[in-house]
Amino acid sequence: MISISFLNCFFLVFLFLFFSDVHGSYNGLGLKPQMGWNSWNKYACDIDESIILNNAKAIKEEGLLDLGYEYIVMDDCWSKHERNATTGRLEANPDKFPNGIGSMAKKLHDMGFKFGMYSSAGKYTCAGFPGSLNHEQIDADTFADWGVDYLKYDNCFNEGKSGVPLISYERYKRMSDALNKTGRPIFYSLCQWGEDFVWNWGNTIANSWRISGDIFDTFSRKDVRCPCETIECFALQGDHCSVMNIISKASFLSSKAGMNSGWNDLDSLEVGNGGMSFEEYKTHFTMWAILKSPLILGNDVSSMSPMDKLIVSNKELISINQDIGTNPAALIWKKKYGDEYIELFSGRLSNNDWVVAVLNAASEPLKMGIHLSDIFVDALGNAEHDWLATDLWNNNVKLVSDRIRANVASHGVQVWRFQQYKVKNTNDKFFSFNKH
Structure with a gap:
């Protein structure tokens, strides 16, 4: 039988670890x-x-x-x-x-x-x-x-x-x-x-x-x-x-x-x-x-x-x-394009959402497909799901199954919030969105 004192000690340790995580900055x-x-x-x-x-x-x-x-x-x-x-x-x-x-x-x-x-x-x-x-x-x-x-x-x-x-x-x-x-x-x-x-x-x-x-x-x-x-x-x-x-x-x-x-x-x-x-x-x-x-x-x-x-x-x-508990987006790759570079960033947000951004530092526009396996290189299981991608500058929404099409102006960025898409019935996603 577990003693009351043991449970109390366990509870105190739990509180310490919990609040250490929540209030982790030095002050x-x-x-x-x-x-x-x-x-x-x-x-x-x-x-x-x-x-x-x-x-x-x-x-x-x-x-x-x-x-x-x-x-x-x-x-x-x-x-x-x-x-x-x-x-x-x-x-x-x-x-x-x-x-x-x-x-x-x-x-x-x-x-x-x-x-x-x-x-x-x-x-x-x-x-x-x-x-x-x-x-x-x-x-x-x-x-x-x-x-x-x-x-x-x-x-x-x-x-x-x-x-x-x-x-x-x-x-x-x-x-x-x-x-x-x-x-x-x-x-x-x-x-x-x-x-x-x-x-x-x-x-x-x-x-x-x-x-x-x-x-x-x-x-x-x-x-x-x-x-x-x-x-x-x-x-x-x-x-x-x-x-x-x-x-x-x-x-x-x-x-x-x-x-x-x-x-x-x-x-x-x-x-x-x-x-x-x-x-x-x-x-x-x-x-x-x-x-x-x-x-x-x-x-x-x-x-x-x-x-x-x-x-x-x-x-x-x-x-x-300002999303508490999440870290900065990570640079996934950087590739030569025209006179400069293009870069892909992704990062985990709360509720298993993700932020994804394509940065075009070149002097010419960019059009390219970005595969989910690149976006989720740190969580490859996510590449098996469908995602709703909301463009955070024009609010357009895409359903993404394999890759997302980026259309980025010179010296511009395209940034999306990815939310996992849950299909309610077999026809639902085809009625609501075009797949990309």
Whole structure:
């Protein structure tokens, strides 16, 4: 006979394992990629309280807060050039933020948002303002006092404390520990540019980590200021990195992200900043969504065009990005096509649904058949079933038994949600759909 004490112990072990799985991130935050807005891509150093609040108001008025864009993140250039000589604390530039950071944070909280702050794990921030290296606890306490919910933590002026994973880990861990000691839940976002293989250690101290140099508003233009083409690169990660440059790095890191670890950050979105075509922005947003990058707007939301809003409001793609318990889509194959490449991605979703995407980076359109055995290379039994494939940009539905026909524009993407088709009678599927 099993004793009561044994059953109690078994139950406690079960609870521990269950909640360890559900609350697997290092601080209980970030069970899905963060969504919101960041000031840098559009405004760089030209920020003030009105710019931050006006974009927040526009996000709310456009219904984007209801879609999940909840973090308003103020980037670099917000502070004075010197710390307070008496307290050692960071202070806001009074010309830009005359009411102080805490007052602005309260206004954002009252609007239903969470507030994000910026600093750097260096002597200075990237724009030359005081950084938080060797000031971690006093800065974390200051951020908590101001009501900060999110910290983007950069990598500039790090005094040589990089080049080896352990050194970078220890530098970033100091702020991680400091944030936790405040007692305030603060989402911790590393902006470490993918140096020192951050995807191997960031998940134990942070909620997300950048995997490349800074994004630039271009689809595939190569730039010497972004010298790294792969994740194995040991050169300076740089900036002016194209969308395709970042995708090529992120596509090999799908296994490094998830609910129980954290998220590969592909950098803020450029949709709405004018450097790419509508088709290219669709590709940009689609790939960020299915690779489960944070979806952080980086434009002037108050002047967003209806077409740009259409892209960032795609509820089906957002639901895939925010699907708790699922991992980024995986790169299945990459093939030469014309002057560039075509790529197939697939990934498991909740309820045994799948996301499938064909990316065409070439300058000519693509038409081809994609076999189920390719799509389900990690679950070949699924290739024996029929599937309903819903195109997530035009909502067209196909019944797929053997392969699906892709028709992808130049620099475009076609993305579907696959749902297993259950036939109710022998004639049902022939009446409802054409087979592909």
